[in-house]
Amino acid sequence: MLDALRGAPEHVLSMEAAMSDLLSADYTLGTETLRNTYHLGVIKNAMNKQLGSIVPDISDETTKAFGDIIGARVTDDRSLDSDSLFSGRNEDYCKINKLFTKHVVFGAVFINFFPGPLKKIAGAMFTRISGLQKRMAHHIEPLIQARSKEVERKDDMLTWLIEAAPVEDKNSAEALALRILNTFTHALLHLASKPEYLQPLRQELEEQFGDSLDVTTHQLETFDKCLKLDSFLKESQRLSGLGAYGTMIPVGAIVGTIPPAIHADERYYKNADTFDGFRFSLNRGSNDAEQSDASLRLTGLGNTYLSFGGGRHACPGRFLASVELKCMLSHVIAQYDVKMAEDGVRPPDDWFGPMCTPSAKAEVLFRRRRKGDL
Template sequence: MDASDPQTVCAAVVVALVVYGLFRWSPDPLRHIPTVGGPTASLLSFVSTSQWRNNARDLIMEGYQKYPGSIFKIAAYDRWIVVVNGTSLIEDLRKRPDDEVSFLDSVEENLSLKHTVGRGAAENPYHLNFVREKLSRAIPALIPDFVTEFACAFADYVPTKGSEWTTVAAFPFMQKAVARATTNVFVGQPLCRDEEYLRLAIIYTNSITDDRDIMKHVPGSLLKSIVATVTSATWRTNREVYPFLKPLIDERRKNMAEFGDDWTDKPTDLLQWLIEEAPVQRQTDMQIVERIMDLHFAAIHTSSTTSTHVLYYLATEPEWVETLRAEIEPIVAAEGWTKNAIAKMWKLDSIFRESQRVNGISVVSLTRLAMKDVTLADGTFIPKGTNLAASSFGTHFDDGILPGAASFDPFRWARMREASEAEATKHQFVNTSPEYIPFGHGRHACPGRFFASNELKVLIAYILLHYDFKLAGGATTRPENLYIDDSVVPNPTVEVMFRKRESTLE
């Protein structure tokens, strides 16, 4: 063989890869699970990866229809994803303990967090208890603050004049509005109105997925770590945020030492809770910053996406806007901006639940990583290291589960609540079940969904009461979503026009 001939070398490489692929495929423990979107052989699975990148929604629906109540696998760029169908297997996945199938390890591996921000949050997620408990209990006190921050965000980013229309890019604006309200809860003022801090919080949010796209093309843990030190925007942004939070941390520690239990105006925000817990958990100041930023990602990414989806629906459906205003205006007039008032807005709650059903954050849910060999309830063997997920799109569009599932019906859940008072809670936006899994289900269901649902309903209610709005350019149909890998993204380039309304409600 002439090693200097490029064609000869290429042919030899192809032959070697084929032999290697066949060798790997023969004992492949996932070989018994049917494949959707391409060939089953490990070597040839790369043929399917572009399908997952650009067509994940259709692959999920195809697998759901071909293998009802069963499982299938799809080739992502760097792994197989085994997808379970049907409420029985969803319940099986939900019930399994973390030492069998781990949610946090699945997130860490999917986002390559150990190479960019470390494994600390996955190994010891104590900060989630603050979200699940303290933050949820604080919601009644936070509602007026949400209104204040959204009003400031509109004043700064949507400067309307009289009856003139002001045009803004909808998704970036929603990111800024959510970032301000969330930052106020996480670290308080003045950072919640510091444009540079907010910019970094949004950059961090976007960088998580950008880094993931780079890391999945890099083989091996060691090489990933090396590449991450050069390319990771997540890692770099954490260090840029540190000078903003370090003085606050030092000042609060000084006040804690000086005043102790007599510190009467001690902040009740996430940063304070993390500072107080840091000695117990042996956390450095940098690790506190990292956890704050991880929660910024979780809050800004999901909430801005969810609110933009709803805004796009309302911008093209004036009748829905009027229905919601008719519900919201008398409630706010009578009770003001309170948690109880928000809870009475059943139609507003319904359109969020319906939007999450039809759009969601991802085409899959209940992602897990097999920590040991397991056998599912249907007898399927799952080897250690396998990535598992439930088909949320298949579940949510199943007419057998929800009649008329293919259509978007904004107020269907409000009607269900009105029809059966005993089951009213079951049909709330935040409620999860094997049939409704955009927040996950069970002990790993999104712990921040109660906080987020109130924040988002305040945001859309505020817009409805204070602004008229429509899609720019005379568009009358809702913009199509983007589907990138498993993510569902509202089109980020769409512009929305706002005009101030006459309103006596503040």
């Protein structure tokens, strides 16, 4: 019934209404974020069209972030809590982003345990979104003021949001802040628990980026040729997705799909319970492939792969997410040897209601790759 679900008109099945309920949006995001979604148009149009030009910046930021967080400290085997791997360049800005995601997702799960009249009290007690929004605005407001005085237009996310925003939001740092705010950790844990994938992935990167493995020279076109890297990330999402919802029939209830059930179906995936990192790369470019090359990509859509949704509500940011994941994972592959603290054992994922996250207790050992190592 997936095609019926995707094709249903908005007045029958409303994605916006469902997300508002699921995320307790009135208490975690604010009433306007889901009701005035101009940021989605920015992602679908301006950002996706400019994706090729921002890949080098994403790659450069990835390299700097790794250097800041683990590069200078990892000389021997050391453990790193999977929850603290990335924090980026500005400490407070990165804390805001990390807290924002946790408080929206897990705050919503908690708030939804309460009956209607108590939701507001629960929201006030267990979320800090309004405080995070003001902290984010503190970082963004000077940039907005500076942009209004600049003659030369900067082509970036902040500019696109300002240009797309309604008049009342154009100079509102707090309104824009909410629209700027696990998947990589899932992939990292798969890689660390299955180190046999490091060598073939490194070999592919060497073929595309050269023997120096200078991944700071990332280009979108080069990533398109890294079929094994793309497949590894897609397989990680197949087995360790973002979550699952059941199907409820009554009017006003949430209707959704259950990705783990389809992703583990032997009719669609041979040895479906087994992680096969190169599953989706084997038939890429083959005329004999049962599926199209586009559907086999990490960003591909279809009724048997649901990580990015489908239909008109398919995730508009999946192309940017794909590039970010590839930048981060390729940097790890090129610069480090990784393994789980307990060899070959990937801790089971954590579930919070319908939300699936990587184990918060997982420990990964990093060792800087020695010169000449494959």
